[in-house]
Amino acid sequence: DTAVSQTPKYLVTQMGNDKSIKCEQNLGHDTMYWYKQDSKKFLKIMFSYNNKELIINETVPNRFSPKSPDKAHLNLHINSLELGDSAVYFCASSRAPNEKLFFGSGTQLSVL
């Protein structure tokens, strides 16, 4: 049983397209996150939801929009993809903000 699962694992798309990444956790956690890992491995938080409420919204272009339909799901929609969006996107969850993070396996996004 995968604790935090995200799909797809790989996403290759053209500039200008719109794409979504889905995330689900079966840990019963209240808090979910999206992180971006660039080519130098640097991990940067993008968004965090606690009980379906947005609590962290870092400086991220408006083209990125998270959606949390329920506590177990946090999806990421990206409009008008740009070359610089190419990265690995990780979903994570924790029991509460600032507690142990459980990460998914990542979605490698390549924008051509």
Add this chain to the structure above:
Amino acid sequence: QQQVKQSPQSLIVQKGGISIINCAYENTAFDYFPWYQQFPGKGPALLIAIRPDVSEKKEGRFTISFNKSAKQFSLHIMDSQPGDSATYFCAASKSSARQLTFGSGTQLTVLP
């Protein structure tokens, strides 16, 4: 922006040797210092964590050393094994915060 500075960026160690990764922080309010381990193609996973009421914490071959006055903490991997080859991230946060501040990562390679 609050920072956690991590060094070295990469580290090569012979099997059986000691791997040491260092981190320094600026915010004296930080009171939680975890280390995450990331294997290729996987998300980071919590390895070990320490709070500033102790100067050292050991779990198996992994030890965190914490120096509150110097605002530094380090990860020591004793008897390093090829299976320890991964990227290691230090992080820090304060109890009232909603997120971790990650270091830039150290790519460890343990040669057989």
